[in-house]
Amino acid sequence: MLDYEISATETAELMRNKQARLIDVREPWEFETAHIDGSMLIPMGDVPARAHQEFDPDEHLVILCHHGQRSLNVTVWLRNQGFENVQSLRGGIDAWSIQIDPTISRY
Template sequence: MLPQVSPSQFDDWLAAHGTGPSRPVLLDVREPWEVAQAHVRGDGQADRFELRCIPMGEIPSRLQELDPDQPIACLCHHGARSMNVAVYLLNNGFENVANITGGIDAWSRERDAGVPRY
C-alpha cells in the first residue's frame, strides 16, 4: 500500500525516514513552468531533504537519476500525477515511496502560505 502524506505531516514523514545514510527526496513531478510558478521553499530545511524536479513524462527515461534506497515523497499540483509516479516507482523496485496528498496546492494551504496557488 502506498503511504499518503499530507503537507502538514511531512515533518513527521521526514523524521521517520531521514535517519538513514542519505537524505529523503521530495520529488516534484510537475512541468518546469509549474515549478516556476510555485515551488517548495526550503526555509532552513534544505539539510533535511533533497528537492528534485523531474517532470512526470521524463521519469522513465531518467529513472537512473533516482536512488531506490532513498526515501522518496512525490509531489505534483493536486496529487494525481505524483500518485501515478509513486506507483510507477514502487513497480520499478523503489520500496520507500510516499505520495504528498493535495500536492503543492495543499502545501500552500497547510504548510506555507507564501507558496502561490495556481
C-alpha cells in the first residue's frame, strides 16, 4: 500500500507522467488565491458527498490543501472508504510553491 503522504517532487513526477490526479480540498477563495494548474477543486466539506460519484477507486489521487493537514484528514477518510491509491501532498500547496513552482503565490 502507498504511504499516506507524498512529497511535492514525487507528485510533480507523477503529474509529468499523467499518473495521478490532483484534488484540492481547500476553500474556493484559497483556490482563487493560488492553485496548481490541472488540479480539481472539491472543498473538504464536499468530499463525502462527491467522492463515490467523482473518484475511481483504482485511480491514483493526490489530495492537497494549504499545508497538508486537511489533505491528510481527507486521505485517511478516503482510504477508509476503500480508495487505496490516495495520498496527501506533504506540506500542501505551500511546499509546492517553494519546491516546484515559485510563481504560485504563498499566503
